[in-house]
Amino acid sequence: MSAEITTFESTPIAATAEQMDAVTFNEDGLVPAIVQEEHTGRVLMMAWMNADSLRETMATGRTWFWSRSRKEYWCKGETSGDRQYIREAYYDCDGDTLLFVVEQEGNGACHTGEYSCFYRSFGPQKDVGVGVGSV
Template identity: 65%
Template sequence: MPAVTPIAIRDEDLEQITWDEHGLAPAIVQEHGTGEVLMLAWVNEATLKRTLTEGRTVFWSRSRQEEWRKGDTSGDRQFLRSAHYDCDGDTLLFVVEQEGAGACHTGAKSCFFRAFGGSAS
């Protein structure tokens, strides 16, 4: 099992995040080492803090209106390696070590396995 890597929570970083009208921000999840984009999910301030503190990705489900930690039911866990926010503070990037089959609920490694025009990447 990969080791967790907690990241210090600094108030000055949290103050830079721009939350939408629902208190959410999108988080892109990228695989450490390959740079492959695995998924996009949503976080609120509480799940962002949990992700940084626990060293595992924790998201907010907009459909279920609840927190969920990636891999608790599927076993396909994500171990945080670094966390970033963009220049506008409105998008997050989590670089993770992916464990298990992959990040997508379909069983695929990445949620972005379909391409416009029918060509697969």
């Protein structure tokens, strides 16, 4: 099966200048972006965007982040094939946190192979790795 084949379509987000201006970046020029799965509501991951990766995210309808450790842009799933297709995008009351609702392709969002990055719970271990989305 070719890696080119996908069942999802990218849909650019037509963010207005006013909406984009409402986003506040921190002293490093970054804003945290929460990624939540459509339909299940499961929180998949959190990563950071700068102004350029946010614009690229809106233009492509895919999630683009800024890696603070590698100091480079990365598009989620570009290497792994586990891409994220944005269906809704929100900014919070202070404009300093973003929320993207996505269709998650492939094996999930976490580089460990887990579907969500939040696969470890505090407290007595239940059969988790699932969060709210499993309900």
